[in-house]
Amino acid sequence: MSIKKVYRIILKLMLKSLKRDKRKYLSYKGTVDNLNGKDFNVDKTNKKWYINITEINFRGEKYYLFSILDGYNRGTVFENSSK
Numbered sequence: 001m002s003i004k005k006v007y008r009i010i011l012k013l014m015l016k017s018l019k020r021d022k023r024k025y026l027s028y029k030g031t032v033d034n035l036n037g038k039d040f041n042v043d044k045t046n047k048k049w050y051i052n053i054t055e056i057n058f059r060g061e062k063y064y065l066f067s068i069l070d071g072y073n074r075g076t077v078f079e080n081s082s083k
Contacts, residue, residue: 042071049077 034040042048048071056063067079 040071045070045072046077047071 040048050069050071052065052067052069054065056065061083064082065079066081068077069075070077
């Protein structure tokens with residue numbers, strides 16, 4: 001059966017397909033104010049560490065990226081990924 005014939009049958013029976021809107025990726029593109037009043041500046045290495053956990057949805061599976069950053073030079077101390 002050709003696609004044109006299927007299309008004519010759909011028009012004749014007045015069928016409509018259900019269309020779900022896909023969620024669009026929205027990322028914040030502005031700056032965030034320091035509402036807590038925390039001091040993020042460090043004068044020595046390994047004095048403050050920051051944790052970043054990111055969730056990525058890829059082909060229906062969730063992956064997590066985990067990293068620890070040093071506050072002095074913003075370098076990566078540890079990173080890991082899991083499913």
